[in-house]
Amino acid sequence: MSTEPDLLALLAPLEAAVAQLADTWHPDDPAFQADLLRQTMTSLSYACFAYFHADAEHPDWAPLWNPVYTLQPNPDDIYLQSPIRGDLTYRVAGNRGTCRILSFTTQRALSGTVDEMPRPNGHNEADDSDLGLVPGEDFEVIFSARRPDGYTGKWAPIDPEARGMIVRYRSYDWLNEVDPILSIECLDPVPPKPRLSPAEIIHRIGEMSRFPARKTRLYYPMQNGVKDRVGYNVFEPVRMPGALAKQVYWPACFQLDPDEALIIETALPDIRPYWNIQLNDPLFNAVEYVYRLSSTNGHYARPSSDGRLRAVIALTDPGVPNWLDPAGYTEGGIYGRWYDCDSAPVPTISRVKLTALRDHLPPDTPVVTPEQRAEELRLRVRACQRRRRW
Incomplete structure (x- = not known):
């Protein structure tokens, strides 16, 4: 009698992700059905890193959301993650680079790895300003539940029950800022990284197959909730538990016809270390942001002569500054961020x-010619490809 593992049976939980079609905006639309299948496969591809790349005793950076676009991500951010354990001590070292913000978040569970996120999530955050990291300089930071005895260097606390660390390299000027170079190591005595047992491999494949449904169950309600509460084309600012404490998000769900445009207008905070705006699809994935101008930020955006920001969503190039290209979607999500700003205006x-x-x-809004737009996109592609997204 054969004892070979049944791969199809191990992957059966993927059907639970497909069943989430009922929670999408248009379950009967073939395009939505196909997008859900694509999302399921991209989440599964990321799950391979989440479950097989490293472990808490042998940490190593793996790509998080950038390669697969799930859970947005913010186009300005390069996200990395590593398993950690709250009872161990870690050293993160390297060069700070010159990106706008370098931040570290440790938490009890990474999204998609559990059926229900713990509340409170037991997360700790620190960015380069909190830790005194100087752009362009080498550094090292110790992460542990308590400061090591006698240690006087840079230190950041982690929750005693921590299971993961997320790093964000947040860039403003994609083409000219330099991303950090980081290592992570466990400082406690640990055995050599083992060969996985057959039972452990089978277990991890099973967890991989549950990952896509866990993600959609957690994050569909975020974007769907905005639409249900305020409808289309209305912002609903929020500070999110378990997200960056210094950040105010301003999400909305957009809707337009092909012959229409949406004008996003807002005042800008007086003190604004970082802000951005991006477009997402109806399943809460970032729309294409390398070859499409689907986001902008405080470096690239051009305020109007009155100091206000005006950005335009349209399916075709409207020939004005701050075009946000929805990449063929006539509805989807908008996410803006005010990070460590002195105010949080609500756009219209x-x-x-x-x-x-x-x-x-x-009346004095400039004309952006097709040639200028082509150059803008060319520089964007070049800049994004030079950042290490995986």
């Missing part, structure tokens, strides 16, 4: 005919 959205767009913008 106006829905207008594309042919009448300039009637709703300041």
Whole structure:
């Protein structure tokens, strides 16, 4: 009698992710059905890193959301993750680089690895300003539940029940800022990294197959909830438990017809170390952001002459600054972020005919020519490809 493992049986929990189609905006739409299948496979591909790349005693950085676009991600951020354990001590060392913000988050569970996230999530955060990390300089930080006796160097606390660390390299000027170079090591005596047993491999494959459904169950309600509470084209600012404490998010769900444009307008905080805005699809994935101008930030955006930001969502190039290209989607999500700003203005959205767009913008709004737009996109592609996303 054969004892060979049944791979199809191990992957059966993937069907639970497909069943989440019922929670999408248009379950009967073939495009939504296909997008869900794609999302399931991209989440599964990331799960391989989550379950097989490293362990808490032998930590190593693995890509988080960037290669697969799930759970947005923020196009300005390069995300890394490593398993850790709250009863162990870790050293993160390397060069700070010159990116806008370098931040570390440790938490009890990484999203998608458990059926229900712990509440409270037991997370700790620290960024480069908290830790006194100087752009361009080498550094090392000890992470542990308590400061080691006699240690006077840079230290950050982790929850005693911590199971994962997330790092964000947040860039403003993609082309010219330099991302950090980091290592992570466990300082406690640990045995050599073992060969996995057959039972452990089978277990981890089973966890991989549960990962996509766990992700969608956690994150569909975030974007769906905005639509259910305030409808389309209305922002609902929020500070998120378990997310960056210094950050105010301003999500919305957008909707427009092909012959329309959406004008996002907002005041800008006086003190604004970082802000951005991006577009997501209806399943809470980032839309293409390497070859599409689907996001902007405080470095690239061009405020109007009155100091206000005006960005325009349209399916085709409207020939104005701050075009946000939805990459073919007529509805989806918007995510903005005010990070460590002195205020958190709430933007508005106006829905207008594309042919009448300039009637709703300041008279001195510049014209962006096709040649200028092509150059803007060319530099974006070059800059994004030079950042290490995996």
